[in-house]
Amino acid sequence: MYPITYITDCSDGNARARLSTRIGALFGQTPTIVAADGPDPESFAALTLLDCLRSTESLGEQGFPTITLVNIAPRDGHWPNGVPFCYFHNGRHLVASTFNARVLSLVRRELHISEVYLTDVREVVESAGLDNVQKIVDTQFRSLWYLPLLAKWVVDDRPVPSTPTAVPITTADEPTVSVIDNFGNCKFDCGPDAIGFAVGDSLPVAGRTPSGTITLTDVTCYPHLTAVPEGTPGLIPGSSGTNFIELVIRGVSAAAAFGLQPGDAPLRRSSEEYAA
Incomplete structure (x- = not known):
């Protein structure tokens, strides 16, 4: 059993119910869903992700591996049907996230996570042999239909097509x-x-x-x-x-x-x- 935390800006009651049910069906347990619903969800998610990973340190024993999912998607229209998803490990702990430079900025700076594995939704889903590929590729709610699958397949050591990609260095802003x-x-x-x-x-x-x-x-x-x-x-x-x-x-x-x-x-x- 993997403790699962999901940091997301899709956090209304309907979204939480669907996320909890789908992740429960995949992993056999429901996640802790953390709402990134304030005026700056990217900054909130960046610090919360860092804190989640730091909280696994100094346990006094090996402890269990954890999964942290992050969905904070820029609505800038730069990517077709949204920003892609990536994953990386910090020790034994898995993070699967939207590829958002600001969200990943603190784990890059503090934990030296300089590279992640970038995925293409269609390529990954087709390689898994799923029947409803187009539904998952075209859905508005990829953080429900795709991101939990990505995490499950990585945890299960299934082949996941991906490209090692550098985490962009963000501009040094004033303390926020x-x-x-x-x-x-x-x-x-x-x-x-x-x-x-x-x-x-x-x-x-x-x-x-x-x-x-x-x-x-x-x-x-x-x-x-x-x-x-x-x-x-x-x-x-x-x-x-x-x-x-x-x-x-x-x-x-x-x-x-x-x-x-x-x-x-x-x-x-x-x-x-x-x-x-």
Whole structure:
């Protein structure tokens, strides 16, 4: 039995029911479905995928191999009927994903996954000898009909036609809020070095007022959450990634206080840059 996590932007009730049922029929167990439904699903998926793989480390024993499926498809019209799918292994753990450079950017940077196996839906399905090839090739919901099959065939060591393909290097953007947790802590997609973090120093953080005005607040860097005075904003090395930075306020939602949402880059050095 393989623990299965599915990170997807197709996460309405109908989609979740179909995904759970199909994966259950293939693997004998239903997945944990994680909704990437915020304003920046690519950044959310990138950090969540990295965190899923990092969570398999330091178990104290060998543990079980896992499967992580990711479906975050750019709607840019660049690919016929959508972006292709790929797969790769991180140790014993399988990831099958849409070939999305931004989604794969953090595993490339932090886990050195520089190459994946790119697949063509028609080629793979035809090689498997399925009868309903055209249905799977043409469907709007390839993340239901194809991606679970791809993962199952790789797990079962069935021949899967694929092409080793480099993960594109994405442009180095400013540190971005990728995830806002249930406490309102803002998780960034970078570690301390990327922002010049030093305990005791302050860094300017841009926020939005309810009226939309951009304001800058000097926020102090602390070594951990409990060192941040209650009710005071702080920047700390957090629990995601490799000690990725978090903006926190003990007892208060930092996201609400600063007017932030996933996709924002409030650590730019001026309010003009942030507003742009």
